[in-house]
Amino acid sequence: MVGLVIILSLGIRPAQHLWQAHKGDAVSVPLQNTGIANDVSQLNPTPMRTVGLGTDSAANLRQLRELLVLARATCTTVSIAGAQHSMGGHTLSPDGIRLDMRAFNYMRFDTVSNLLTVGSGATWAEIIPYLNHRGRAVGTMQSDNAFSVGGSLSVNCHGWQPNQPPIAATVVSVRVLLADGRLLTCSRTKNQQLFGLVLGGYGLFGVILDAKLRTVPNELYSYHRVAGAAENYIQEYRRHVDANPQVHLAYGRLNVTNSRFLEEATLNYFTTERLAKADYPMVEPGLLDLKRAVFLGSKHNTYGKQLRWDLEQGLSKVEEGSEFSRNQIMNESPSLYMNRSPGQTDILHEYFIPARHYNAFRLALQQRIPRHKADLLNVTLRNVYADTDTFLPYARREAFGFVLFFNQGTAPADEADMTALTQELIEEAEKLGGTYYLPYRLHATPTQLRRAYPQFDEFLRLKLDYDPQELFQNKFYQRYRIGIGHSIGNAKKQPVRTAQSSAD
Template sequence: MRRHKLLVTVSVVALAAGGAALYALPLAADPTGPKDCAGILPPLSALAGVPAAVAEPNWAQRAGTINDASCLNRTPVAGVVAVRNEADVARALAYARAHKLTVTAAGMKHSMGGQAFRAGGVILDMRGLNAIRLDANTRTVSVGSGATWHAIQNAIHPQFAVKAMQSTDIFTVGGSISVNAHGMDHQSGAVMGSIRSLRLMLADGRIVTASRTENADLFAHVVGGYGLFGVLLSAELEVVPNDVYRSERSLISYRDFPETFAAIEADPAIGLTYTHLSTAPGSLLQEALVYAYRKVPADQSLPRAPLGEVSSTKLRRLTVNLSKRNDFFKAAKWWAEKNVEHRLESCTIPRAQAMGDGEACLVSRNDPMHDSVAYLRDALPRETDILHEYFVPRDRLVPFIDGMRALFRQQDVNLVNASIRAVGAEVNALSYAPKPAFSVVLYLNQPADAGGTAAMARLTSDLIDLCDREGGRFFLPYQLHYTTAQLVRSYPELPAFLAEKRRWDPDGLFGNTWYARYAPAVTGLQTG
């Protein structure tokens, strides 16, 4: 009898373990390709009447459809051009002009707000324009607009590091410039601050240089201009020494963050910083883990290990995807970040003393930013993850988070990650931060169906209104769940920006879904 009970127990445990494994395997599985969870729109018919004098572009795809990283925006296009050189761009623009088609330049297509393509348009896949040339004497790197930050870091390491980039390295330089992206370096500011010059192909095929001193007005509109003024061909960027940092972390109340950051900002030795907010239901957005990287001057001569990829991809993916399933796993994920993750951190600077420095870890500047977040890509077709970002005045962060927490609880939001970064005043034409601000970045999970989209639209609208009440602005590269009135209220300089776009591109050659949706409405508001 005892043996029978033991066999039953073992069988139950084995079944439970097997069931858990079957449940977990899809959550940890590698994706087989780009996720596509939207319904397919009717394809465009093939173009007819091609003038014989107009050369065909270097097509990678004729007609068909295209999607972005959200997987929710499948759109029919005239075709995708594989750009290998500047002549490919010129030929594609000539073709589009002849056929009265719009042109959109695209990289990794992580802009989910309609900036990566337009229905019926010609899409330039810029990823082949990816040359990288380092000039150690001038501390600059000249890069094709299709080069990724990941490739740039590999090319300039170990002597130099990127000055300003997004917090992960998967994006192309052209994409980052088109949104004026920012990251972990609170001292250097957004990408705009590290640009020496840009080379741009205009709508008439001319190539011009734009910088703070040459075509300065165009420069201010191209940076953060969402590709509406021309095709960015290349950029000359500043690089900085690949300093050695000691990683530090502290757990604080979110209410103390402004004071904590003021101390960080006043300390010139801290080169990088970011903050994660709690996603655990019991302490939702109330606890904050502040990460800082402090320069260690005495260790600058130490050898830097080669840049490595983030390890344990499947385990990290499983942890993230489990946290989307219920409150228990959300709490477990936050507990692990507070108590476990930092003990597993890879210390990439070999130094015996580090073993005696408690939890201290030495890394080169490139290391914290060398993350392609492969663990965030999954093979789950019925759901997707969406980014939001809100820029709030630094003295209004706490009430904004309080309002956000109330909305999340009211609407049962599936929050995967929330972080805070700091930005200075950005002086480009369509600035998300006319004054210094704190950026609140949200990573949200939603069902990939009509109900999920409707719920996300409601949340987005409510968060934009909340941000507006606190005197802030919302970031434009995310889903188009806002009204024209909300857009103009957040960006009152938009009518002037659009007028300047028409001056540089009078025939409207460059376009995207965002521009097609909002430009006519904004112009109507202005003239009505």
């Protein structure tokens, strides 16, 4: 009702536009055939057998060990799936077994150390209310709540937490089940090498059963926004975020309208006001249909993009000067904007660029993107500090992440065009000393991957130390293990070792 009133108050043209966007929205994503698994991109239909785990962790461990023995005996590959929001088949392997970890979602909170022990299948949407009850909040996570802990650790995610390394820095330890059935606790002092390989390891070294995560206080933040020329974004960031230790969340947004394409930016940041008491109320975000219509109406539509840019400040999740709890802000669902229509899909890219090359990369995006078919719907900017925990870091020094959200068709020509665009943007990022993020489409060439991640061949060699039969596989591994000139692929025929009991 409120949404309707707002729409009507906007005038006839915007109201008609938003109504059409709303009417054109599909109700749900099309169902796949049974026996066919996919990920959020809907571009990876893969014949697989899915095994779901129960909630009893002891029984699950037994079941997992039996399954690994069976997989080894039958030379069947195993892929591990959380919420499946990776986009390149990172949870899929043809004719393999897919472990659905989502029921593995137990939680325990230690009130002395403030550490959360959490099953790897738990999503942030489950964790945030649990911590909220205790006056605590997640330290580092993505900007939405749909992802699992296992998936988040395995890509080493990051979000709106400024001037911090990615999530690995908040992990005290993980328990990992290896291909041979051993259960190891890994931390910075115990099984240290495996700790760095599993975090950001894309499910290739073993199954993360659970993790001990540092938490932070749930606090009340007040919201601030600075709008200006995109070229000044880094100066504004240094002035408002770096210079103020009270800032605890921050992100930027670039204008994607045709008339001012990547020319304007907003810096959005949140400063701490005071602690939020336990069980601080979290309200359901309102006006969802209206916000979704504003977003959908911007797809492939010049007028809709301008309308969205003009409106979204007022309709965004927070109002200038308002107070919100950290948990409230971080508990947003991506359902607000996820595509449901067949024949198209939304695809993310992310590039991590040194601050001094921010403008050069922005100008490269301005030139390259309009030459392609994909429709750029959103750009957010994040800051991330160097990651010294993982073996395969995307942030080897401080970087600004450009998160690009595209809509594209699913036809082969659309895929080919997106492949060309992705390769061009990776090239631009690499020229500027930047890297790109690995959980998205597998369009990078194997050479590009190795330029961005020079440790990748060593990463593959170490995988064989921990998983000599290459039991844990996914499409990411299958695409990029090629061309490294050693015996990967011949390793499969080794004798099957039996599961051992816990040996950390």
